[in-house]
Amino acid sequence: MKISKEIKVALLVISGILLFIYLFTYLKGEDIFTDEDNYYTEFDYNALSTSSPVTIKGNAVGKVEEITYDFETGKTRVSFSVNPKLKFSKNSTIRLYETGIMGGNALAIIKANDGEMAKRGDFIKSEVKPGLVSSLSENFSGLSSNLDSTLRSADTLMTNLNGLVIDESDEGLKATISELNSTLKSFKNLSYSLQKTIKANDEKIASVLDNVDKTAANMAVLTADLKEVDLGKTVANLDETLVSINSIMAGLKENKGTIGKLLNDDALYNNLESATKELELLLLDIKLHPARYRRILSKREIPYTPPTEEQKN
Structure with a gap:
């Protein structure tokens, strides 16, 4: 069967229109060939855009489908879709957070472990997580005052340093x-x-x-x-020697033996001293009268004459 040119042109035009509709919806972040579950939540203000991602634990599982303003409540109503495979509790929380310093925002599903599972079209409560930029904006006044104080201190420090450097005295830098x-x-x-x-x-x-x-x-x-x-043997011998010496010293202390008596008996000491003196006198007499002792064997006796003090000296 032969197709006419008119039919070919019509099919081509229809195909172009369908392709245009698909690309237009795709660029809007919608996919007409997917069957995703849609849910709703609300915020006090709008910080999202259509096709903003919806994540769970940092993983993209859906996107924002529609953003409308509710004139009765004064809140922003957000419709978002997620993959049908994702199951979460109706008591979960939808958190609005910043994805970067440049101001991008996204939604995160904070799953709850209790309650019934959420169904298509359910309303999920929301919360807002303050980002870095908003935190800085809120605290900018405090930061500004602290920065001003810091700059003043730095200026004072530089002034003092400058004065110290310029100082030409002996105590200068x-x-x-x-x-x-x-x-x-x-x-x-x-x-x-x-x-x-x-x-x-x-x-x-x-x-x-x-x-x-x-x-x-x-x-x-x-x-x-x-x-x-063998230091052990040497020490043992030294110990035995010290024991013997201690025994000898104990014997001397107890007047045992001649040396002990000599050290402790005063009478023996006095007798020895007296004998020593008599021996000294005898030797002195032999020195003064040697002839007397040469004739000791003779029958003639020579009487003993004690030495005078001059002879003793």
């Missing part, structure tokens, strides 16, 4: 910086001197470090030898 510069130069010269000294005595310093290494090695060997010594 320039004098302080000059003295600090001189001190740094002195430290720099001292550093150069130390470097020259180290370079001049490099070999001596290396020799000293070598000796230190050798000393450390000898100390390590000595420590190892001390570890190998």
Whole structure:
């Protein structure tokens, strides 16, 4: 069957009109081929636009379909659609929030875990979450006063610093910086001197470090030898020796033995002192009268004459 040109033109025009209607509704944010559930909510003012997104936990699940003003209540009535797969309670909340600093807004579904499930055409309560821009606008007066106070403090600080820098007295900042510069130069010269000294005595310093290494090695060997010594046995022998010494000292204290009696018996000490004096006189007499003792075996006796004080001295 042959189709006439008129029918082809008519079909083409109708197709164009349908395509235009579809594109127009699509640009408005509507899709005539989808079957979405529509719900309603209200706000005190309008901060949305048609096709503003509807999200849940940050995920887009729908869009704003229609925004109308209710002349009786003075509120903005918003109709929005969501994917039919989404199920939420009728007690949930629709939150208006800012999506960015540039002022974009969207709706978020805050699900409730109680109550019956929402049905198409139900009214859902709403709330508004203050955004960054609105918070700044509300607090701008306070920020302005605080900023003014801060700027005044900064101006005072800069004025004081300027006066300190311009001060030419001995206590001024320039004098302080000059003295600090001189001190740094002195430290720099001292550093150069130390470097020259180290370079001049490099070999001596290396020799000293070598000796230190050798000393450390000898100390390590000595420590190892001390570890190998049976210190326990040595300490035990020393303890036995101290016990013996304590026993001897106790015996001396108790007048045991000759030394003990000599140390503690006054009579023995006096006898020894008397014998010592008589022995001293005998030796002195032998020194003064040697002939008397040469004739000791003879029958002639020579009477004893005590020495005078001059002879004793």
